[in-house]
Amino acid sequence: MAYLLQVDFKMEGPYGEEMSKGFVELAQSINDEPGMIWKIWTEDAAAKEAGGIYLFETKETAQAYLEMHSARLTSFGIQDIRGKIFEINEPLSMINHGPIKNK
Amino acid sequence: MAYLLQVDFKMEGPYGEEMSKGFVELAQSINDEPGMIWKIWTEDAAAKEAGGIYLFETKETAQAYLEMHSARLTSFGIQDIRGKIFEINEPLSMINHGPIKNK
Numbered sequence: 001m002a003y004l005l006q007v008d009f010k011m012e013g014p015y016g017e018e019m020s021k022g023f024v025e026l027a028q029s030i031n032d033e034p035g036m037i038w039k040i041w042t043e044d045a046a047a048k049e050a051g052g053i054y055l056f057e058t059k060e061t062a063q064a065y066l067e068m069h070s071a072r073l074t075s076f077g078i079q080d081i082r083g084k085i086f087e088i089n090e091p092l093s094m095i096n097h098g099p100i101k102n103k
Numbered sequence: 104m105a106y107l108l109q110v111d112f113k114m115e116g117p118y119g120e121e122m123s124k125g126f127v128e129l130a131q132s133i134n135d136e137p138g139m140i141w142k143i144w145t146e147d148a149a150a151k152e153a154g155g156i157y158l159f160e161t162k163e164t165a166q167a168y169l170e171m172h173s174a175r176l177t178s179f180g181i182q183d184i185r186g187k188i189f190e191i192n193e194p195l196s197m198i199n200h201g202p203i204k205n206k
Contacts, residue, residue: 004145006109020194027198039199042107042189053156086145091123095130096142099202
């Protein structure tokens with residue numbers, strides 16, 4: 001069963017195109033993280049908030065990533081980091097076409 | 104461009120199998136909501152927290168759903184509802200295999 005990691009935080013920037021350009025290498029490195037299946041990068045420039053929604057193979061890999069990523073975000077000067085790891089209700093998510101399968 | 108809706112809240116239950124059975128009709132009705140592309144149902148029985156991650160076709164449909172859903176959750180006696188609508192950074196999400204396409 002896959003686990004969902006939900007992260008959001010306050011951030012001054014960059015947003016939009018500048019964000020897309022600035023974090024290419026970081027995004028590529030995230031593909032190499034143990035257990036990572038996919039990530040959706042989220043942003044709200046008006047509210048100065050950003051984050052990510054991730055699918056991980058196990059709770060342990062999601063937890064390890066959250067700890068590493070929180071430390072990295074803090075090193076960027078980012079505060080108010082909110083990270084939650086959830087189980088996924090598979091039968092209900094399947095009804096709603098949720099993309100929860102590993103492949 | 105699709106928008107991501109992130110919702111979480113405190114809930115006494117039901118969780119797990121009981122949740123799967125109890126919310127089938129609600130899940131089916133969510134497929135009929137304007138602009139809804141998919142939903143992943145999230146739950147954490149230990150923390151007594153649940154929620155959903157949704158993809159919507161537009162910001163307006165995500166906003167309308169959030170308002171309706173928040174009122175519905177409140178009518179269920181659910182409190183501390185936290186809903187956020189984010190833009191999606193498409194280039195970075197594509198690098199990380201994010202399931203952000205409408206089809």
